[in-house]
Amino acid sequence: MQLKDFDFLSDSTETTSTRFVTFITPGLRRFDLAVMTTNRFYGKKLVVDMQSGRSGVLGADDLEEEGTLESVFKIGEEEAAELAQFLTLVLGDAHFTD
Numbered sequence: 001m002q003l004k005d006f007d008f009l010s011d012s013t014e015t016t017s018t019r020f021v022t023f024i025t026p027g028l029r030r031f032d033l034a035v036m037t038t039n040r041f042y043g044k045k046l047v048v049d050m051q052s053g054r055s056g057v058l059g060a061d062d063l064e065e066e067g068t069l070e071s072v073f074k075i076g077e078e079e080a081a082e083l084a085q086f087l088t089l090v091l092g093d094a095h096f097t098d
Contacts, residue, residue, distance in 0.1 A: 014038055019090070020050075025082035029075075035090055045091055049073050060091045 017037040024030050032050040044059035056062075056072035063069070069080035069087075 014040065021090075023086065025079070025086075027078055027082055029079050029082060031083060031086070043092060047087065047091075058087065058091055060088065063087055063091065 019035045019037075020033070021035065022030070022032045030051075034048040034050055036046040036048070038046065041057045042059075044057045044062075046055060047058050048055040052073065054073050056068075058068075058072070063084045069075065069083055070077060073080070073083070075083070
C-alpha cells in the first residue's frame with residue numbers, strides 16, 4: 001500500500017502547547033494527564049490520561065454535563081468529581097467562530 005492509496009479527509013500540522021501534570025486527588029486517585037492546547041478544537045483542550053491512554057476534547061461546558069468524564073475516562077462518579085475540580089482550573093471557555 002502506498003500513500004496515494006489513502007483518501008485523506010484532513011492532514012495538517014500545528015504547533016501546540018502541552019501541559020503534563022501528575023497529581024493525587026483527596027480520594028487518593030492518581031492522575032497523569034497531558035493537556036494540549038491547540039487551535040483545532042474551538043478553544044477546547046485535548047486531555048489525555050497517560051495511564052489508560054483514554055482521551056477527550058473537553059471544555060468547561062463539558063464538565064457541567066453529567067456523566068461526561070465517567071464516560072470518556074471510564075472512571076467512577078467520585079473520581080470524576082475530583083478530576084472535574086482540577087480540570088475546572090485549566091480548561092477555559094470554548095470559542096466558536098464562523
